Amino acid sequence: MKNLYIITIAIIASVAVSACKKNESDPAPIIPTQTLVLRMTPKIGADTLDFASTHITANNERYTLSSFRYYMSNISLIKNDGTEEALTGKVFLINPNTSDYSLGNVPAGTYNTIKFSVGLNNELNHGDPTKYPVSNPLAIQSPGIHWSWNSGYIFMMMEGTCDTTDTNVDVLTYGQYSHDLFYHIGTDALLKDVQVSNAPITILPGVNKVVQIHSNINQLFVGVDLKTENRSHTMGSMPLATKIANNIPSMFTIE
Amino acid sequence: MQSYTKGILLFLLCMTLLSCKKGDEEMATIADNNAIISYTVPKGLLYPEVPVDNLPTKNRIELGKMLFFDPILSRDSSVSCSSCHLPDKFFADNLIVSVGVDGRTGTRNAPSLINVAYQPNMFWDGGNPNLEQQVLGPIDNHDELDFDANLIVEKLKKHTKYPLLFLKAYNTEPSVFAFTRAIACYERSLIQANSRYDDYIQNGNKSALTDSELRGETLFFSEEGECFHCHQGALFTDFSFRNNGLYEQYADSGRARITQNLSDIGKFKVPTLRNVEMTAPYMHDGSLNTLEDVVNHYNSGGVAHPNKSPIILRLNLSSEQKTDLVNFLKSLTDK
Numbered sequence: 001m002k003n004l005y006i007i008t009i010a011i012i013a014s015v016a017v018s019a020c021k022k023n024e025s026d027p028a029p030i031i032p033t034q035t036l037v038l039r040m041t042p043k044i045g046a047d048t049l050d051f052a053s054t055h056i057t058a059n060n061e062r063y064t065l066s067s068f069r070y071y072m073s074n075i076s077l078i079k080n081d082g083t084e085e086a087l088t089g090k091v092f093l094i095n096p097n098t099s100d101y102s103l104g105n106v107p108a109g110t111y112n113t114i115k116f117s118v119g120l121n122n123e124l125n126h127g128d129p130t131k132y133p134v135s136n137p138l139a140i141q142s143p144g145i146h147w148s149w150n151s152g153y154i155f156m157m158m159e160g161t162c163d164t165t166d167t168n169v170d171v172l173t174y175g176q177y178s179h180d181l182f183y184h185i186g187t188d189a190l191l192k193d194v195q196v197s198n199a200p201i202t203i204l205p206g207v208n209k210v211v212q213i214h215s216n217i218n219q220l221f222v223g224v225d226l227k228t229e230n231r232s233h234t235m236g237s238m239p240l241a242t243k244i245a246n247n248i249p250s251m252f253t254i255e
Numbered sequence: 256m257q258s259y260t261k262g263i264l265l266f267l268l269c270m271t272l273l274s275c276k277k278g279d280e281e282m283a284t285i286a287d288n289n290a291i292i293s294y295t296v297p298k299g300l301l302y303p304e305v306p307v308d309n310l311p312t313k314n315r316i317e318l319g320k321m322l323f324f325d326p327i328l329s330r331d332s333s334v335s336c337s338s339c340h341l342p343d344k345f346f347a348d349n350l351i352v353s354v355g356v357d358g359r360t361g362t363r364n365a366p367s368l369i370n371v372a373y374q375p376n377m378f379w380d381g382g383n384p385n386l387e388q389q390v391l392g393p394i395d396n397h398d399e400l401d402f403d404a405n406l407i408v409e410k411l412k413k414h415t416k417y418p419l420l421f422l423k424a425y426n427t428e429p430s431v432f433a434f435t436r437a438i439a440c441y442e443r444s445l446i447q448a449n450s451r452y453d454d455y456i457q458n459g460n461k462s463a464l465t466d467s468e469l470r471g472e473t474l475f476f477s478e479e480g481e482c483f484h485c486h487q488g489a490l491f492t493d494f495s496f497r498n499n500g501l502y503e504q505y506a507d508s509g510r511a512r513i514t515q516n517l518s519d520i521g522k523f524k525v526p527t528l529r530n531v532e533m534t535a536p537y538m539h540d541g542s543l544n545t546l547e548d549v550v551n552h553y554n555s556g557g558v559a560h561p562n563k564s565p566i567i568l569r570l571n572l573s574s575e576q577k578t579d580l581v582n583f584l585k586s587l588t589d590k
Contacts, residue, residue, distance in 0.1 A: 128388055130432045134405070140391070140431050142405040148391035150382040150513050187515075235512050 032205035033105035039212040040094045040101060041255075042068055049096060049217065057218050061226040063181050065160035068217065069095040069145060071137070071153060073124065074117040074193075077201065079109060091124065093137035093145070100210070108205045113197040114213075118248050119155030122188050126152060147186065150235060155192075156185040156248065158220070164227045181230045183220070183244050190234065190245040199254040212255035219251040220244055285423050288313035294372070297448045298457040299489050303372035305443065309387065309436045314424035319441025321420070322434060327410055328393075329356050329400040336393065336438070339365045345589075346371075346445060347534040351541035355399040362398075362507060364541035366526060367534050369589070372443040375494050379523045379539040382513040386439035404431045448489065448529065452586045464586055471583025474576055481566050482553070482580075491528035491587070498522045500557020500567045501538060509539065521562050532585040546581045 042049040045056075054062050072094050076086040085107060092101045119125070124138065129146050132139035138153075140146060145154045161177035196213065203209045223243060234241040291310045296302050305311065322328065326335045339353040340346040346368035353365045363379055377383035383392055393399040394407065411417040411429035418428055425433040452472075455463035464472070474480040487493050496510040498521040511519035523539045537543040543552060554577060556569035572580070 126384075130387060130391070130435045134430075140404045142403050144395055144403065146391070148383060148388065148395045149378065151384050151388060189515075235515070236508075238515055 031107040031109070034108050034203050034205055035208050036103045036106040036201075036203060037208070037210045038092075038101045038103060039099050039210050040072075040092075040215065041099065041212060042096065042215050042217055044217050051096075055218075057221045057226060059221070059226070061221070062163040062177070063160055063226060064162075064177065065158065065181075065217070067143075067157060067159040069093060070118050070156035071120050071145075072101075072116050072118060073120050074115075075103065076115045077106065077111040078113040078115060080112050084115075085111070091120070091137055093141065094215075106203055106209075108203045111201045111203070113195055114201060114211070114254070115193065115195050117191055117193050119186070119191040120153050121191065124153075125186075125188060125191075129153075150187075152186055152188070154184045154186045154234075155190065156183065156245075158183045158217070162226050162230050164230070179230065181226070182232070183241070184233050185241050185245050185248075186234050187241075190241060192245055192248040194249045194252055196252045196254055201254070214253050214255055215251045216253070217251070220247045222247050222250075285314070288317075289423065294444055294446055296446055297453070299453055300370070300373075300446060300448050301489075303443060303446070305372075306385070306387065309440055311440055311444065312424065314420070315437055315440040316444050317441075318417075318420045318424040319437035319439070321416075322438050323441055327414070328402060328407055330402040331356055334400055339393075339399070340368050345369050345530045345533050349535060351536050353399070355393075355396070356401045359398040359401075361396065363539055364536065367530055368442055369445050369447050369530060370490055370527060372446055373490055376524075379507075380510045380513050381496060381524055386442050387435045390435040390438045404435075407431075407434065447589050449590050450529065450587050452583075455586075465582065467579045467582045468586045469583075470576075471579035471581070471586075474572075474580055475583055480570065480572075480580065481568075484566050485525045485564070486528050492525040495525055496522040497525055497564045498560055498562040498567075499553075500560055500563040501542065501552070503558050503560060505560075507539060518562055521560055528584060529587050530589055532588045546584050547577070550577045550580050 047055075049065065049068060051064075051066055054064055056062055070093075072092045073090070075090050076084050078084050087103050087106065090103060094101070120138075127138065129138060129140050145157050146152070147154060159180075159182045162179050162181040163177045164179045201209070201211050224240075224247075229240050229243070231237070232240045232244065289312050291312055294303065294305075294311055309315070323336045323340075326332045326338075328335060334356050339348045339350075339355070341348055348365045351364065352360045352362060354360055366379070371386065374386075375381075377385065377389040378392070383389045391404060394402050394404055408429050408431055411421070411434065414429075421427060421429045421433050421437075424437060427433050451463045451468075454460045474482075475486075476483045485493055485495065485497055485499075496519065498509075502521065505521040508520050510522040510524075511517065513519075531537075532546065535544060535546075537546075537549050543549050550572075553567070554570045554572050557563060557567050
């Protein structure tokens with residue numbers, strides 16, 4: 001019975017494949033291309049992100065994290081002469097369970113800047129999330145990262161707890177602070193363009209390239225008083241959400 | 256092994272359907288029930304806009320109806336769409352604010368879903384674009400179904416009945432796409448307009464309304480009453496967002512929650528007035544208990560608010576006029 005099932009699938013698959021064969025012949029590439037992978041590593045200061053320990057902001061305020069995810073889209077690489085290689089169509093949901101995100105084949109060369117957006121453009125942001133296959137980062141996620149009450153994606157979702165008492169008592173007892181910390185940052189107005197150019201990216205033909213990009217979470221708290229500014233669903237607390245979003249571009253560095 | 260067998264059976268069923276081969280009777284019925292049908296639309300209402308990826312079939316409406324009444328959509332299988340949108344209450348619930356899982360209450364009054372097919376956007380603030388995507392709203396809402404669309408799909412896949420029904424209706428296994436479509440397809444079928452007022456307007460039945468109701472109608476559509484400026488057309492709404500002067504300080508910012516514009520604070524979607532007699536209490540927060548309270552509110556001109564519509568003004572109606580207006584509203588109740 002199992003074999004029959006497999007055979008059936010095989011037949012369907014072969015029909016599907018033959019139906020999708022391309023007719024046009026691809027022109028030979030002039031510049032060699034090479035696969036490029038982004039290794040996205042969230043950090044807190046010098047430490048790697050973990051969901052178990054207590055972290056400390058630059059202002060010495062204590063917090064823990066339970067979730068940190070964001071959408072990365074609109075990615076391009078820029079050469080010294082200013083020419084831009086747009087990697088259209090790539091959308092990633094950067095999350096702690098996955099470190100490597102493949103950009104596919106990229107023309108070999110030296111790039112001085114990687115550009116991307118944290119968030120989604122207007123069209124993607126207001127698309128229908130039920131229409132994507134489950135494997136697509138824009139499909140409904142578990143836990144969710146889409147707002148159904150104002151229909152748009154949460155561009156960056158950070159959740160945890162923070163110490164608003166300065167006593168450190170509850171975290172020692174329960175492993176977390178009793179006060180919620182969450183920033184759900186979204187809406188078209190808070191789409192953030194990021195440029196990282198602290199180190200050149202050289203892609204050599206025949207050598208698979210991995211570029212490691214750090215995101216320093218503490219950077220989000222610059223100018224933020226964690227004692228009072230610890231919750232935002234964007235809507236209803238636009239000033240705080242804007243402050244957090246404005247900190248996003250300075251989070252990133254190439255290792 | 257059992258699931259492989261099932262897989263093949265489902266696959267064969269599919270193939271049979273696709274090849275249109277006249278199989279046994281059941282196959283024929285499934286095929287029949289997959290024919291695109293038209294929603295039944297009463298005189299006086301236009302045919303609603305229907306998305307091309309969700310044209311109605313009997314199988315789709317049936318599946319959507321089953322899901323609408325099934326608590327499988329809630330975190331602890333305790334609440335269904337129909338817990339707050341009750342068929343015998345014109346798909347509203349007669350509560351100030353609805354009750355969801357764990358007895359939690361939200362902050363807004365549940366609207367009737369009769370004729371929801373005509374709503375150009377969803378919710379009191381219009382924050383959600385259509386019926387299909389609206390289905391995600393109560394699932395995400397911690398005060399309503401408080402669940403997870405992907406976990407619902409997992410449960411539906413394991414259910415004894417649903418996989419076959421999804422296959423019949425949408426030619427797929429249960430998915431977020433298909434279950435949101437099915438529910439929307441069912442909701443769109445809730446079209447109704449057979450009140451005494453419709454009898455009067457559509458059939459010219461002069462005796463359908465009492466004298467008091469007729470005086471109420473005239474007042475409603477006059478510059479004296481002003482109601483028709485916002486409550487206009489066959490559904491008694493222009494679907495605009497207005498502040499009708501309920502509060503000096505709104506606890507719920509309304510349309511401003513979506514647009515972030517200060518000038519939208521306290522603006523809510525003008526609700527339909529069909530069946531309004533049966534869907535008390537009133538307003539976005541269920542704060543007015545009776546139609547008399549509503550008419551008294553409008554008669555007073557409401558309270559001052561920078562965003563209050565300039566046509567909400569003190570009316571100085573006599574008590575007879577107020578009664579007429581209420582009586583007219585009650586003539587909008589479907590049979």
